[in-house]
Amino acid sequence: MAHLARLLQFSDSTLPIGSFAFSNGLESALQTQVVKDSAGLLQYVELVLGQSARMDGIALLHAHRAVLADDYEAVVTADRELFCRRVGEEQQLMLTRVGKKLGELASKISPSAMLERWLGDIASGSTPGCLPVAQAIVLAHMGVDKVEAFVMHQYGVASMILSAALRLMRIDHIDTQRILFTAQDRVQDDYLSVCDRSLDEMTSFAPVFDLLVAHHTTTHVRLFMN
Incomplete structure (x- = not known):
């Protein structure tokens, strides 16, 4: 029961990261x-x-396996490889700012030697500190398996967008919850499609999304950082 409660805590959209x-x-x-x-x-x-x-899911799964194998260098490799593949300064900012915040939060409530080392390397500039890697380190230390960690990450991505939607468009909580419920139908297929991929296969073709990110960088009026 405590395990389930902690899964809920670390997937809560109100987690202060x-x-x-x-x-x-x-x-x-x-x-x-x-x-x-x-x-x-x-x-x-x-x-x-x-x-x-x-992208993020593959990095998370590799980092999670590396944490369990006590292979810190593989964790850092996943972190760097993901950062290099994320298009746009704002996407990189999102990954690293939220990733560092999660690491700092977890270090206060569920610390581990690997997490402290990783935070030290972020501070020194040795590794960027991407959110999926932070999740892998934190969740693996808590006994969360790789499937649960992947689901939590994907849930957080959808929740982030829908939380923003409530402030950006004419939509209510019922519609956003319906969308969240529907979108979660795909999580198993997404996991199975990437669970055996290598870091070299970490890639995504979404040109419309990349253009939107670039557009947001230069817009003069905006509510969000990304």
Whole structure:
């Protein structure tokens, strides 16, 4: 029961790691009318979830295995490889700022030697500190298996976008919960499609999303950092 309670705690959208400051490109998607309504929002959430699985999800799974094998260098490799593949300064900022915040929070309530070493390397600039790698270190130390960790990450991505949607568009909590419920249908297929991929296969083709991220970098009026 304690294990389940902690899974809920670390997947809660109110976890104080700063994810509320980012929209995962949704703000620009609305400004450019790529997303216009709840149907478009569902499609957008599913697009980002697919991209996240093929990028962040692969890095998370590799880092999780590395933590269990006590292979710190492999953890850092996954961190660096993911950072290099994320297009756009704001996407990199989101990954590293929230990742560091999660690590710092966990170090106060569930510390581990590897986590402290990783935070030290972030401070020194030796590794970027991406969120999926932070989740892998923290969750593996807590006894969370790789499937649970992947599901928690994907849930957090969808929750972040839908939380932003409530502040950016005419939509209510019922619609966002319906979208979240529907979007979670794909999580098993996404996991099975990436669980055996190597870091070299960590890639994503989502040009519309990349353009939206680039658009948001130069827009003059915005509510979110990303």
